Amino acid sequence: MVLAEVAGCVIIKRIAKFAPYTNLGDRRQVMLIGFSVGNYKSFKETVxxxxxxxxxxxxxxxxxxxxVFEVNRKLKLLKTAAIYGANASGKSNLVAAINFMKWFVLNSSKETQVSEAIDVEAFRLSTETEKEPSFFEIVFLIEEKTFRYGFEVNAREVVSEWLFQADDSEEKMLFERDLDNFILDDFLEGQGISDKTRSNALFLSVVAQFNGKLSGKILLWFSKNLQLISGLQDRQYRKETLESFENDRHRHDIIEFIKKLDLGIADIEIINQPVFVVANNNTPVYGSSYGSLYPISAMKPAVKTVHRKYDADGKQTSLELFDIEKHESEGTNKLFALAGILLDTLRKGKILLIDELDARLHPLITRELICLFNSNETNPHNAQLIFTTHDTNLLSSKTFRKDQIWFTEKDNKGATDLYSLVEYKVGKNASFERDYIIGKYGAIPFIGNFKELIGELHE
Incomplete structure (x- = not known):
């Protein structure tokens, strides 16, 4: 195994050998610059x-x-960002906000009807925000051009919407919307479409449905390049890994990835097995042929891990197949489920957001996954990873710059604030992990006296 030390991380070089991109525009079209949200779930003010x-x-x-990677002479971007905070501080709500924006952009023009409510949840712990819309805005690059797109919505309608494009000198408005009033500047593809836009649908989404070139590219950016997953519900992403196995090159990368994480797995096999189709009441569904009934079955892929079997002298004698779901750990199942989307993100330079990345993973493995992104060797296409975590070991492993570390903290009125470690004056020899644990940066739980509780239970 060939290993290299990079900023305190052991990088698996083999995983870096992806097919190179020849089109610089393709490589740069997926970059995320920033995201803002306000009056949504636990976010009262805009963060x-x-x-x-x-x-x-x-x-x-x-x-x-x-x-860090350079986009142009004026802009440098981060490859990763880690978000820390106490339980219920709002970390997952930030991921949920980006997920809502993505869903609404992709589906508002086709899945909602005139009378349907918009499934958005405003901040509920203040009378100031009860009748105010929720705010979402994202800044990103497509083909080396910077765009700022956003909207405000409540349960009934889109209150406002805007799209701006920036170049080296200035930012220009492409369109702005205030309820049913539209101002279209150079957004020629939107001409004549505003009257076709429902009050509960996004103008950008409607224009894309009418084959707008730029709006279509933006929707494709949301659909293909902005990926969000939950580390607690990771098995639903196993499909990505299974699909990758159809490509021999990708299959090899996934197996190498799993093998190098020291899981005791020598190989992985996918075996298609028949399963019976069942109805909602869990009874088999039957078909008929020439007057006879037979249970209907379908083929389902089963993941088998290959382990070496040894004799008393330590000599390998054979190989044993294990069913990954029945016989492997939750951590191994998670790594297999995430392998496809992780490697695809690195291979194509996409953006990946993971809520609870470290759940069920050893701290060293979590660090290795992050190091794959924080490396010019294993991340040559500048893929970006944003994740929430409770793993404080990462803070002491020389894995991040200060501007890559973020915190969420709720105030005494239940509103979440989001801020970066770079906002603090930190000494050269400071221990990020120690200072965080003792509360120097906030964003930690204040736990009550459990001894009093135990005393009450004994009464």
């Missing part, structure tokens, strides 16, 4: 997570070299 690299320099120079 912003930015992937723009600050002007800081780190003592570990590899962090500046590997964790």
């Amino acid at each position: 912003t997570i930015s992937m723009v690299a600050s002007s800081i320099t780190e003592e570990e120079k590899e962090l500046d070299t590997n964790n």
Whole structure:
């Protein structure tokens, strides 16, 4: 096994050998610059997570070299961002906000009807926000052009919507919407379509349905390049890994990825097995042929892990097949389920957001997954990873720059704030993990006295 030390991480070089991109525009079209949300779930005021690299320099120079990439002479972006915070502080709500924006952009023009409510949840713990819309805005790059797109919505309608494009010197408005009033500047593909846009649908989505070129590219950016998953519900993403097995090159990468994580697995096989089709009441569904009934079956892929079997002298004698769901750990199942989408993100330079990345994973494995992104060698196409975590070991492993570390914290009125470690004055020899645990940066739980509770239980 060939290993390399990069900023405290052991990088598996083999995983870096993806097919190179020849089109620089394709490689740059998926970059995320920032996302803002306000009056949504636990966010009362508008907060912003930015992937723009600050002007800081780190003592570990590899962090500046590997964790940051240059878009142009004015803009440098971060490859990863870690979000810390107490339970119920709002970390998952940030991922949910981006997920809602993606869903609404892709589906508002086709899945909602005139009378349907918009499934958006405003901040509920203040009378100030009860009748106000929720705010969503994202800044991103497509083909080296910067766009800022956003909207405000409530349960009934789209209150406002806007799209701006920026170049080196200025930002220009493409369109703005205030309820049913539209201002279209250079957005020629939107001409004549505003009157076809329902009050509960996004104008951008409707224009894309009418084959708008730019709007179609933006929807494709949301659909193909912005990927969001939950680390607690990861098995639903196993389909991505199974589909990757159909490509021999991708299959090899996935198997190598699993083998190098020290899971004791020598190989992986996919076996199609028949399963009976059942109805809602869990009874088999039958078909008929020439007057006879027979249970209907379908083929379902079963994942088998291959393990080596040894004799008393330690000599390998054979191979044993295990069913991954029945015989392997929850952590192994998670890594297999995520392997396809992780490697696809790195291979194609996409954006991946994972809620609870570290759930069911050993801290060293979590660190290795992050290091795949924080490396010029294993992430040559500048894929970006944003994740929530409770793994404080990462803070002491020289894995991040200060501007890559984010915190969520609720105030005494239940509203979430989002802020970065770069906002703090931190000494050169400071321990991020120690200072975080003792509450120097906030974003930790304040736990009550359990001894009093135990005393009450004994009464």
